[in-house]
Amino acid sequence: MGKRLINLGKEQLPLLLLGGISLASLALIVFFAQATKQALPDDQTTSEHQTETAASDSAAFRLALLPPEGRYEMLLQLIGAGQNSKDSYLARYLLATDLLDQGKAAEALAILDGQEKSQNALTPYVLLKQGQAQLLAGEAPASWNQLLANYDTHGAAAEARYELGKRDPAQWDALLAKHPSHPRSVEVALQQLKTGTSKDKLLLIAAYGLYRDEYESSLDRLTKEYGQGLTPEQWEIIGFGYWENQRYGKASQAYAKAPASPTSLYRTARGAQIDRKKVVAIAAYQKLVQTYPNAPETGLGLIKLVDSLPDKAALAPLDQAMKAFPDRAGEALLKKANILEKLKSPTSAQNARTSILSQYSNSEAAAQLRLSRAHKAAKANDLGTARQLVEELVAANPQSELAAEASFWSGKWAQQQGQDARLTYERTINQYPESYFAWRSAVMLGWDVGDFTGVRYLTPEVTLPKQREPLPAGSDTLQLLYRLGQDADAWSLWQTEFSNVQAPTVAEQFTDGVLRVGVGDNLDGIFMLTSLAWRNEETEKAEYRQLKTTPAYWQTVYPFPFSSLIQAWSQQRQLNPLLVTALMRQESRFEPKIRSSAGAIGLMQVIPSTADWIVGQIGESNSDLDIKLETPNENIKLGTWYLDYTHKEYSDNSMFAVASYNAGPGAVANWIAKGYGDPDVFVENIPFSETKGYVEAVFGGYWNYLRLYNPAIKRQVAKYTTQP
Structure with missing residues (x-):
């Protein structure tokens, strides 16, 4: 993943233009605000608000993805019909954010009046928006006093402290101390570093500023100015940052000073290898093997090590990988077969490939071997053998990345033999619906999806999602912000909740990816979701497969910006x-x-x-x-x-x-x-x-x-x- 600048300042967000609000509408807003104020005395909240959960449904969620001008009247109807219901409460919040985006402070204050008395997950943000409206109206942001008094360490308080700190430096000090992971703290640290230097602020950016364009230069500055005094744990943070930004040579050097672990040793070695520092890479791989002989990273390390060794020397680590890591045995054996070929031992190479198919039939190496042989057979017009090989691939390794291709070609070759391939093409769509080969199968079945020669002029109808479902991780406040389409606030809050950045759970990584795409960090957001496929633990694989069935997964991986x-x-x-x-x-x-x-x-x-x-x-x-x-x-x-x-x-x-x-x-x-x-x-x-x-x-x-x-x-x- 590379660094991406995500602007969160209100002045940097796109203006959501609404039509002007009529006097009648404004009167209606004020009437509803007064009614709610009367219905919610200072010492009382409604039971709906007390029992509110982010997972429950609301009509407001079904309006959140509409453009503001398309939901204005419907939000007013929800407010009027619901009075003190959850629908009304959330509709008020959504309408108030629209009004704020237009700079209509008085109207936003009217719609939010009294809503802070309903103690629930959104209350800190209600107070935040009230203060923003007060500030926009030229008033003192009085609501922020209540926000800081009652929600001192909440992410919403960080936004208030950022604005207050523009006039009161003590508030920025409190921001950095109480909310170090909030994007506003990163922004303040970067501003202050323009006029001076600070180890603590550079460390804050190293830990929490991955998404900023200034991130790599901040790491460079930290290591240059304070490298001698950094702890191993701090070097690990720096190594992670460089690695995530694909600066593998720098990551290798940082991880070499981090606490020893399978991950730090592997990345020391692999980073040096990518940086073409062969001697360093070999030494680090060997240390990994000696120190953690049974770690999963060691199995991968043995496979990668051979790329830096002479052919004869590479055979020993491949044998070691086959013996100690059965899940990598097929991959190691295929590499060994290719090396034996280069060493002029064709019989031994052939025996190794035969062993892959017999002993490790469900490995990715076996899938590669079968598909390669199938295409060679097809070129020789031996379509029967070609089909047999790809059918073996689909049966033995249906989860392989090559299985969709194999399934499609089985149908294609059957068709060339004059056989009915319909069921084979339908199987490809059934089992691999997201694949390129599912499209090719749909073409072969005669679907109206466009072929290479007809797709240009099609104008397919598009229906976008109507609402969002809850995310698998994150607080109730985060869930509500996300489902109401408040992406910038949701993403900022997530930075304060997501503490497991270097080793996230499947649910956390999924949530992180969805929220990144929400704020335009599409490159990293899509990667966060698709790279879940690399998980090795069976429970994690199962969790990933389940999340992959959700609309949120595919809508995030295939978004519609611009x-x-x-x-x-x-x-x-x-x-x-x-x-x-x-x-x-x-x-x-x-x-x-x-x-x-x-x-x-x-x-x-x-x-x-x-x-x-x-x-x-x-x-x-x-x-x-x-x-x-x-x-x-x-x-x-x-x-x-x-x-x-x-x-x-x-x-x-x-x-x-x-x-x-x-x-x-x-x-x-x-x-x-x-x-x-x-x-x-x-x-x-x-x-x-x-x-x-x-x-x-x-x-x-x-x-x-x-x-x-x-x-x-x-x-x-x-x-x-x-x-x-």
């Missing part, structure tokens, strides 16, 4: 908006300012030289192109123009167009010149592994957006996925 811009430019370019969305997701994970090592910029990763050519074609200025490419509208405008161009270059064949977007038109033209027949065979034989993976990822993403958000396809997929 949808209005994508829709507008896709319509102008006559491009399928879901295909553009999927391509953008693959290119940048929707990060507007991300840059690649090749210099590509922004959402659709447009290279400046290509952008310069495009603006010349459309008659626009080429000034400040780098800045323009970081602007979502400009980037999507140029990126969709180029995707339209690649489609025109290849007669609207979207597979060629997408491949060309990644590899360049010259490379694709060369591949086509060598022969083009079956499109699936063509994709399988793309000589650039990156481009092959890119094509499958983009169209797999398109398929997932389609199956998740298009009602017709969603229903069609459900017919198969609900059956055993």
